[in-house]
Amino acid sequence: MPRPRVLPFIILGLLNKNGSMSGRDMIKEFKNEISEFWSVSHSQLYPELQRMLEEGDIEVRKGSSNLKVINYQITKNGIEKLNQWFSESINLKNDDLTSVKLYCIVDRRSPLLSEIFEKEFDLHNQKLKHLKERRQMLFQNQEQINNEYGHYLILTRAIRREKAYLDWLKMNKSKKNR
Numbered sequence: 001m002p003r004p005r006v007l008p009f010i011i012l013g014l015l016n017k018n019g020s021m022s023g024r025d026m027i028k029e030f031k032n033e034i035s036e037f038w039s040v041s042h043s044q045l046y047p048e049l050q051r052m053l054e055e056g057d058i059e060v061r062k063g064s065s066n067l068k069v070i071n072y073q074i075t076k077n078g079i080e081k082l083n084q085w086f087s088e089s090i091n092l093k094n095d096d097l098t099s100v101k102l103y104c105i106v107d108r109r110s111p112l113l114s115e116i117f118e119k120e121f122d123l124h125n126q127k128l129k130h131l132k133e134r135r136q137m138l139f140q141n142q143e144q145i146n147n148e149y150g151h152y153l154i155l156t157r158a159i160r161r162e163k164a165y166l167d168w169l170k171m172n173k174s175k176k177n178r
Contacts, residue, residue, distance in 0.1 A: 013104025015074040037099035090119040128162040
């Protein structure tokens with residue numbers, strides 16, 4: 001089963017957030033900001049922009065002062081698709097898209113934030129529970145830790161990562177309405 005296209009939603013999110021952008025502007029944003037959690041190349045971006053133009057999700061912005069630079073803006077159809085994507089439930093298969101969704105949200109009072117934080121909290125709380133159960137099952141004594149020390153280190157690192165992420169979610173959920 002092919003993976004769903006994600007780049008169009010990132011592009012829609014950027015255009016929704018920034019108004020209009022050129023392909024060059026998008027590449028800069030990917031390089032300087034989004035590369036922390038997602039990357040794209042010229043050879044991916046420009047064909048996707050063309051596809052999105054054909055699908056009616058974006059359009060060329062009229063009245064650009066520089067005729068060599070093409071600026072794109074989101075259409076009503078694109079906004080509908082973006083909102084539908086935002087409302088898709090977060091699960092283990094698409095959890096890596098959470099950062100992308102958060103990046104595209106502009107308003108701290110957006111109801112999407114609560115949904116994302118709650119779904120993420122539930123998902124990562126389950127992950128933490130599973131990791132702790134694995135640690136309990138595999139490493140009941142010091143001898144077992146010594147015999148599989150590398151595995152123990154990786155497992156304890158994963159537990160700490162999940163705890164830190166859950167703390168971050170709690171902290172930011174409480175900040176949302178301030």
